[in-house]
Amino acid sequence: MPRPPLFQRATVTRIVQETADARTYVLAPHEGPFEYRAGQFCTFRVRLNGTELLRSYSMSSAPETDSELMTTVKRIPGGQVSNWLHESLTEGDEVELTRPAGVFCLRETDAPLLGFAGGSGITPILSLAKSALATTGRRVRLLCADRDRDSMIFDKVLTDLAKRFPARFSVLRHLDVEHGWVNTAAVREFVGADGDGDCYVCGPTPFMDIVEAALPGPGRIMIERFGGDAEAPAVEPGGELDGTVTIVLGRKRASVPRHAGETLLESARRAGLLPPFSCEAGNCATCIAQLTEGHATMRVNDALTEEEVAEGYVLTCQGVPDTPSATVVYE
C-alpha cells in the first residue's frame, strides 16, 4: 500500500492548559483515519519569520482509549517553536504535521510496565500506560518526577486512572522541592521486585541518565529522547570512496562521490540540496527518505520500525551508505 504523504494538515479543535507552561493540543487531522501507536510522536512544521522549523511532539492520547488525537507541549524558556505554539496557536487554527513515527511503543509481553517520567516526559508515558491498561492485564507503575506540585502535568488523569485500576496501576510522585533530584536509591526502591519489568524512560537528560544507570535489570529499557542537550557523536567524514550517492528531493536530483563515514543527509547538503531535518540524532524521523538503490546502515535509529527499515526507509541523518552506489528519495 502506498504511504500517505509525509505532511498533512490538522485543525486544532481544543487547547487544554495543563499547567502554567504545558498545553495539550487536541487535533483533528484532515486526512483520516490517523493511525498511530501509543508512545509515538508527530513532527510539526512551523514557519516563523520566513524560516521553516520542525519539532516533534509525542501523543498524550492513546488510540485505544481516546477518540481524539492529542499532543502536549511544554514551553521551553527561549524555545522558538514551543513558545510560538503557546502564544500564537489558537482553537480553529491549522497546523502541519507528519504521520506518526517512533518505536517507544509497547511490545507483546505480560511483564509489568515501569514508567519513569521527568516533567513533560510524562506525555508518551501516559499514552503507553493508558494503552497497556486498556488492552492487557499488565501491571503499570509510574515514577513521576517534577520540580514542584504546580508543574505536575496530567495529575488528575493519573489519579483517575489509579481509581479505575486500583489493583494494576499506581503512581509514585517525586517532587524535587521536597526530596532533591531522583537518585539511584529512589529508583531501585521503586523497582523493588519488578526488575524484570519493561522500563520506559523519558524526561530531561540528567534524569534519564540517573534512571538508566540505576535500573537493576534484567528488564528491557526503552528511552525516548526529547533532545535539547544531546551531543551529536563526533564522526569525521573521511576521504573519497568508490561509488556515488544520488539524492532525489522534489524535482531536484543530484549526485556526489561517496565519502567514507558521510551520512546521506551530509551528502545531500554537499550536493547543494536542503532536505528536511530536525534532531539530527536519530530520534525524530523528520529526515526520513527511501533508498531505491543500495543499502545504508544507521548509526542510531530510535524512530523507524523494522518494517519501515525493511521497506528501505532510512533516517538520512544517521544512514551511511555501505554499497558503492546508493540512491535516496525524499518525499
Ligand SMILES: Cc1cc2nc3c(=O)[nH]c(=O)nc-3n(C[C@H](O)[C@H](O)[C@H](O)COP(=O)(O)OP(=O)(O)OC[C@H]3O[C@@H](n4cnc5c(N)ncnc54)[C@H](O)[C@@H]3O)c2cc1C
Ligand atoms: C521524539 C521527540 C518527541 C518529543 N516530544 C515532546 C513532547 O511530547 N512534548 C514536548 O514539550 N516536547 C517534546 N519534544 C521536544 C520538542 O521537539 C522541542 O525540542 C521542544 O519543544 C523545544 O523546541 P523549541 O523550538 O521551543 O526550542 P529551540 O528553539 O529548539 O531551543 C531553545 C533552547 O532550548 C534548548 N532545548 C531544546 N529542546 C529542549 C528540551 N526538550 N528540553 C530542554 N531544553 C531544550 C535548546 O538547547 C536551546 O538552548 C520531543 C522531541 C523529540 C525528538
